[in-house]
Amino acid sequence: MMTIALYITLALVGVAVLLNVYRLVQGPDAPDRILALDTLYINGIALVILLDLVLGTRLYLEVALLMAVMGFVGTVAMAKYLKRGSVIE
Amino acid sequence: MESLPFVAELIISALLVSGGFFSLVGALGLSRLPDFYARLHGPTKATTLGVGSVVIASMMYFTLKTGEVAIAEVLVTLFLFLTAPVSANMLAKAAMHHQVKCMKDTRGQPWSQ
Numbered sequence: 001m002m003t004i005a006l007y008i009t010l011a012l013v014g015v016a017v018l019l020n021v022y023r024l025v026q027g028p029d030a031p032d033r034i035l036a037l038d039t040l041y042i043n044g045i046a047l048v049i050l051l052d053l054v055l056g057t058r059l060y061l062e063v064a065l066l067m068a069v070m071g072f073v074g075t076v077a078m079a080k081y082l083k084r085g086s087v088i089e
Numbered sequence: 090m091e092s093l094p095f096v097a098e099l100i101i102s103a104l105l106v107s108g109g110f111f112s113l114v115g116a117l118g119l120s121r122l123p124d125f126y127a128r129l130h131g132p133t134k135a136t137t138l139g140v141g142s143v144v145i146a147s148m149m150y151f152t153l154k155t156g157e158v159a160i161a162e163v164l165v166t167l168f169l170f171l172t173a174p175v176s177a178n179m180l181a182k183a184a185m186h187h188q189v190k191c192m193k194d195t196r197g198q199p200w201s202q
Contacts, residue, residue: 002093002150005102009143012109016116016135023120023128031184032125038176039119039132043112045165046135046143053105053147056154064165072172079179083186 010050017043034078041071093153101146108142115139125189129177136173141166 020043024036048064077087092098111134118131144162151159191198 002098002102002105005105009105009109012106012113013139016109016112016139019113019116019120026120029125029184029187029189031180031187031189032128034183035125035128035132035180036119038180039115039135042132042136042140042169043116045169046108046112046140049140049143049147049162049165050105053150058151058159058161061161061165065168068165068168068172072168072176075176076179079176079183082183083179 006050006053010047010054013043013046013050017047030082031079034075034082037078038071038075041067041074045071093150097149097153101149104142104146104149108139108146111135111142112139124192124195125184126181126191126195129181133173133177136169140169 017040020036020040024033024040027033027036045064045067048060048067052058052060052064081087093101115131115133115135118134119128122128122131144166148159148162
């Protein structure tokens with residue numbers, strides 16, 4: 001039962017990633033694209049944790065943690081660049 | 090995957106599917122809502138409920154499988170909970186600075202006052 005639930009979840013998150021990519025390509029303004037990238041890395045974290053569950057190891061937990069940190073830094077840098085014109089003043 | 094007691098499998102499966110469902114709802118909101126300020130609401134669900142449920146399911150699975158408490162996943166959730174409002178606020182500020190178009194019946198435009 002858990003294996004079936006795992007594959008259903010993988011399919012749902014995969015469709016979510018496709019919708020995010022649609023907004024990333026389509027998005028009329030720059031903040032839309034940054035928001036799509038933000039959601040994309042969050043769904044990537046979910047996919048990495050699901051990969052952990054599929055393989056039955058906890059090896060990729062550090063990957064998820066690093067993705068969380070670096071994704072946040074990237075989002076803040078891009079939003080700051082849009083607002084101020086430079087990342088570090 | 091190893092087999093666990095039935096109740097544990099049931100709870101883990103429910104958490105996994107609800108996590109995937111909320112991720113999908115967040116992505117649907119991101120792709121279907123009419124303007125940027127409305128779209129900003131969508132990823133909140135994907136962050137808090139989607140990744141949160143998946144992480145809790147993973148914690149339960151590894152705790153029951155290995156017999157020792159798996160606590161390190163909490164860090165991912167904690168960090169996402171802390172950073173999601175900050176990045177959303179900065180994105181909203183950037184969009185207001187660029188005067189991104191909003192819906193027709195939005196009341197008040199703070200950047201034009």
